[in-house]
Amino acid sequence: MLAAKRxxxxxxxxxxxxxxSLRDLAIALGSSVSTVRRDVEQLCEAGxxxxxxxxxxxxxxxxxxxxxxxxxxxxxxxxxKRAIGQAAAQLVAPGHAVIFDSSSTALEAARALIMAGTEFxxxxxxxxxxxxxxxxxxxxxxxxxxxxxxxxxTLLGAAALASITRLHADIAFIGAHAVDLAGPSDSSIExxxxxxxxxxxxDQVVLLADHSKFSEKSFCRFAQLGQFDQIISDNQLSxxxxxxxxxxxxxxxxxxxxx
Numbered sequence: 091m092l093a094a095k096r097x098x099x100x101x102x103x104x105x106x107x108x109x110x111s112l113r114d115l116a117i118a119l120g121s122s123v124s125t126v127r128r129d130v131e132q133l134c135e136a137g138x139x140x141x142x143x144x145x146x147x148x149x150x151x152x153x154x155x156x157x158x159x160x161x162x163x164x165x166x167x168x169x170x171k172r173a174i175g176q177a178a179a180q181l182v183a184p185g186h187a188v189i190f191d192s193s194s195t196a197l198e199a200a201r202a203l204i205m206a207g208t209e210f211x212x213x214x215x216x217x218x219x220x221x222x223x224x225x226x227x228x229x230x231x232x233x234x235x236x237x238x239x240x241x242x243x244t245l246l247g248a249a250a251l252a253s254i255t256r257l258h259a260d261i262a263f264i265g266a267h268a269v270d271l272a273g274p275s276d277s278s279i280e281x282x283x284x285x286x287x288x289x290x291x292x293d294q295v296v297l298l299a300d301h302s303k304f305s306e307k308s309f310c311r312f313a314q315l316g317q318f319d320q321i322i323s324d325n326q327l328s329x330x331x332x333x334x335x336x337x338x339x340x341x342x343x344x345x346x347x348x349x
Contacts, residue, residue: 096121097129098168101138104148111145169346170300170324175199177322177344178263178298184209186260189288192216192244192281193265195298204228213257215250215284217243239280246280254287262292264318268306269299271334273315275308282312294319297339301326304335315339 096119103110103118116126130146133139139146175198182188182203188210190196200219203210204226211230212223217238223231236250264285266274274297276282289295289312297318304327315321315338323332325343332341 093129093132096126097133100126100129100133100146101148104139104146109142109145109147114145170326171195171198171298172202173324173344173346174298174300174322176202177342178296179203179206179208181261181294181296182208182210183260185211187211187213187258189257189259189262189264189292190214190216190219191262191264191285191288192219192242193298195265195300196263197222199263199298213259215245217245234284244281246284250284251287254284254291257291259292261294261296262288263296263298264288264313265298266303266312267308269297269303269321269335270305270307271315271338273311273313273317274299274303275311277308277310279310282310285312289313289317297321300324301328301331304331 099119100115103115112123112126112130115130116123119126130139130141134141134146138149140149171194174195178199179202188203190200190212192215196214197216197219200212200214200222204223211232212219212228213232213234214220215234215236217233220231220233234245234250234253236245236253237247238244239246264274266285267276268274276285295318297320299321301324304323315335318339320340320342321335322342322344325345327341327343332343335341
């Protein structure tokens with residue numbers, strides 16, 4: 091198992107249990123204790139976990155501007171993200187202009203559209219999404235331009251914002267670092283500006299967020315719930331939680347097809 095996938099699994103397990111010993115993590119992952127220790131040390135250095143005697147705990151939500159490495163975040167709740175992406179793809183009709191913001195769930199929507207063979211025009215500020223579409227032979231993929239965010243494949247800045255203001259898309263798929271009843275938020279002002287601009291550039295706006303993102307807050311809010319036509323989440327979002335958000339926006343919960 092790749093390190094990024096192991097680390098994503100570690101975070102998922104600690105989300106459920108709160109804390110775990112290195113031995114228990116190693117057994118669950120089918121890895122050695124020394125391998126898991128290295129993974130935990132890297133996650134501690136990244137600010138995700140804190141070490142305990144013989145194990146680790148998930149840090150309490152408080153580092154609002156913290157964002158895990160893309161390879162780790164893509165592996166977290168991957169089955170849920172894939173199911174959400176497949177549901178999102180069903181909203182796209184042939185010939186649509188589609189915005190994909192820079193998020194691992196929007197990446198899954200792009201992947202599902204490739205599998206479906208739908209012809210559409212794509213706009214994104216994410217190099218990984220653009221590369222995925224290009225390698226699949228997609229002929230109408232537009233990058234916003236802008237400045238690369240350090241350590242990521244995300245384009246930000248004035249040039250990206252200027253290009254977005256000229257767009258008129260049929261649908262936008264937007265991810266979020268966190269979602270609460272006041273609206274979605276993300277880990278930096280620059281990311282929030284891009285997401286807000288994408289929302290204003292599309293006729294239909296869909297928030298893609300797995301269950302782990304709800305009732306959380308990140309650093310900068312970029313929209314109100316009423317600005318979205320619907321939220322697509324997974325079936326691990328509780329009935330009570332889904333109903334709370336349905337007072338403001340349509341919420342669709344999709345069943346995971348496996349990890």
